[in-house]
Amino acid sequence: MFDFLEGYDVLGAFWTTVQLTVFSGVGSLVWGILLAGMRVSPVPLMRGFGTAYVNIVRNIPLTIIILFTSLGLADIFGVTMGSQDFKIQGFRLAVLGLIAYTAAFVCEAIRSGINTVPLGQAEAARAIGLSFSQTLRLIVLPQAFRAVIGPLANVLIALTKNTTVAAAIGVAEAATLMKTMIENEAQTVAIGAVFALGFVVLTLPTGLLLGWLGKRLAVKR
Amino acid sequence: MKLRKVTAASAVVLALAVSVTACGGDKKDDASGGGKKIKIGIKFDQPGLGLQEPDGSYSGFDVDVATYVAKQLGYQPNQIEWVQTKSADRENALQRGDVKFIAATYSITDERKEKVDFAGPYLLAHQDLLVKKGSDITKGTDLNKKKLCSVTGSTSAQNVKKTIAPDANLRPLSGYSECVAGLQSGAVDALTTDDSILAGFAAQDKYKGQFKLTGLKLSNENYGIGVKKGDSATVDKINKALEQMVSDKSWDKAVKDNFGPAQYKNERAPKIGDIVK
Numbered sequence: 001m002f003d004f005l006e007g008y009d010v011l012g013a014f015w016t017t018v019q020l021t022v023f024s025g026v027g028s029l030v031w032g033i034l035l036a037g038m039r040v041s042p043v044p045l046m047r048g049f050g051t052a053y054v055n056i057v058r059n060i061p062l063t064i065i066i067l068f069t070s071l072g073l074a075d076i077f078g079v080t081m082g083s084q085d086f087k088i089q090g091f092r093l094a095v096l097g098l099i100a101y102t103a104a105f106v107c108e109a110i111r112s113g114i115n116t117v118p119l120g121q122a123e124a125a126r127a128i129g130l131s132f133s134q135t136l137r138l139i140v141l142p143q144a145f146r147a148v149i150g151p152l153a154n155v156l157i158a159l160t161k162n163t164t165v166a167a168a169i170g171v172a173e174a175a176t177l178m179k180t181m182i183e184n185e186a187q188t189v190a191i192g193a194v195f196a197l198g199f200v201v202l203t204l205p206t207g208l209l210l211g212w213l214g215k216r217l218a219v220k221r
Numbered sequence: 222m223k224l225r226k227v228t229a230a231s232a233v234v235l236a237l238a239v240s241v242t243a244c245g246g247d248k249k250d251d252a253s254g255g256g257k258k259i260k261i262g263i264k265f266d267q268p269g270l271g272l273q274e275p276d277g278s279y280s281g282f283d284v285d286v287a288t289y290v291a292k293q294l295g296y297q298p299n300q301i302e303w304v305q306t307k308s309a310d311r312e313n314a315l316q317r318g319d320v321k322f323i324a325a326t327y328s329i330t331d332e333r334k335e336k337v338d339f340a341g342p343y344l345l346a347h348q349d350l351l352v353k354k355g356s357d358i359t360k361g362t363d364l365n366k367k368k369l370c371s372v373t374g375s376t377s378a379q380n381v382k383k384t385i386a387p388d389a390n391l392r393p394l395s396g397y398s399e400c401v402a403g404l405q406s407g408a409v410d411a412l413t414t415d416d417s418i419l420a421g422f423a424a425q426d427k428y429k430g431q432f433k434l435t436g437l438k439l440s441n442e443n444y445g446i447g448v449k450k451g452d453s454a455t456v457d458k459i460n461k462a463l464e465q466m467v468s469d470k471s472w473d474k475a476v477k478d479n480f481g482p483a484q485y486k487n488e489r490a491p492k493i494g495d496i497v498k
Contacts, residue, residue, distance in 0.1 A: 075403060
């Protein structure tokens with residue numbers, strides 16, 4: 001029944017999907033935390049930048065962002081991410097685009113977490129002489145994080161699925177292989193089901209694990 | 222209790238929907254011949270083959286062939302309803318009965334023949350390269366180390382990696398338009414797919430005279446008209462229509478109209494059932 005899978009490296013394609021997810025996940029977490037820091041910082045310029053970035057980037061369709069990295073950044077501005085090989089270039093550009101996009105959502109998740117930390121905590125931190133960045137780093141963010149593990153899991157799951165958009169610029173991930181297989185085998189439903197299942201296998205454990213972690217680590221107030 | 226009501230209500234809705242669609246289906250079947258509509262699947266985004274013009278009309282070789290065939294089946298051009306059938310959706314559209322037949326750069330292959338029936342072929346195309354005028358690419362192996370564009374997942378992209386030039390720096394993008402733009406700007410050295418599709422792009426007003434086809438014949442693509450599996454009556458009718466289209470020279474005219482400006486050296490009209498491997 002599944003003989004149409006023969007001759008295709010389905011696992012390899014999903015491995016690329018996993019790599020895209022991991023690199024973009026780590027990158028967007030870092031960039032998202034920085035953005036969240038900007039959005040709550042006392043400096044108006046940084047606050048303005050953070051707000052503008054989040055509101056602009058999260059309202060642009062991901063397809064357009066990814067296509068722009070390849071057709072805009074690479075072709076017009078010559079940003080090749082250190083490789084002339086389209087295979088490597090495509091992967092890196094896709095990670096760049098995914099980070100830029102996902103970080104906006106990470107930022108908003110973290111900011112909502114920051115809002116769960118009582119104001120008194122920050123005031124107390126200031127009172128013992130901690131600077132803004134120390135307050136954020138030592139007092140507010142650790143508590144905020146534990147409140148938003150659930151929402152961040154959602155962002156991660158969305159990111160995993162969003163990696164399929166990288167097919168638009170030819171990154172050899174799962175959706176790309178799916179297109180190839182449908183082109184050759186003409187079995188849309190069966191092939192679609194296999195890839196849908198693949199994504200469930202990837203995302204379901206993520207959701208369960210992080211959901212459990214979120215419950216365990218939540219700060220009970 | 223509330224849940225039960227909802228379930229009951231949705232069951233009723235579902236039953237209604239099924240019966241309504243069933244009626245609709247019956248009506249559609251009556252529509253062969255007569256004064257009703259026919260639904261034909263084409264591409265909407267391939268200049269020279271199947272293109273939706275800004276004013277909502279349709280042009281291209283596939284469209285001309287489909288119009289001719291429809292006329293032989295008893296439908297005037299104003300009775301045709303064009304439906305967009307993307308590559309990945311062609312088999313399903315036929316199985317569901319969304320369209321009567323599909324003329325959309327549909328290469329006849331063994332795998333596809335298991336799912337749908339084909340009339341034709343009506344055109345023999347070959348994988349080819351589109352390059353800028355004055356390019357030094359003259360054979361397939363020239364592509365190694367060159368930057369080459371094609372569409373993600375397409376047969377042409379696979380052919381390049383497998384047989385033609387495994388070392389080519391292949392850039393798969395989501396559509397041929399993106400590739401053509403890249404070719405014009407110099408981001409890629411060549412674009413590969415069927416020569417008929419390439420000719421359609423090269424013949425567009427905005428690109429006229431900038432590109433040339435290398436004429437390499439890297440593969441054989443037998444374009445057929447896809448029909449629902451088992452509908453041999455329609456296949457026969459379409460085959461007859463295609464034969465007539467060739468014999469009364471309408472076929473030559475359609476080729477000249479759509480691919481002429483690209484200096485495309487087309488093959489002669491293929492014989493029905495004559496598939497070139």
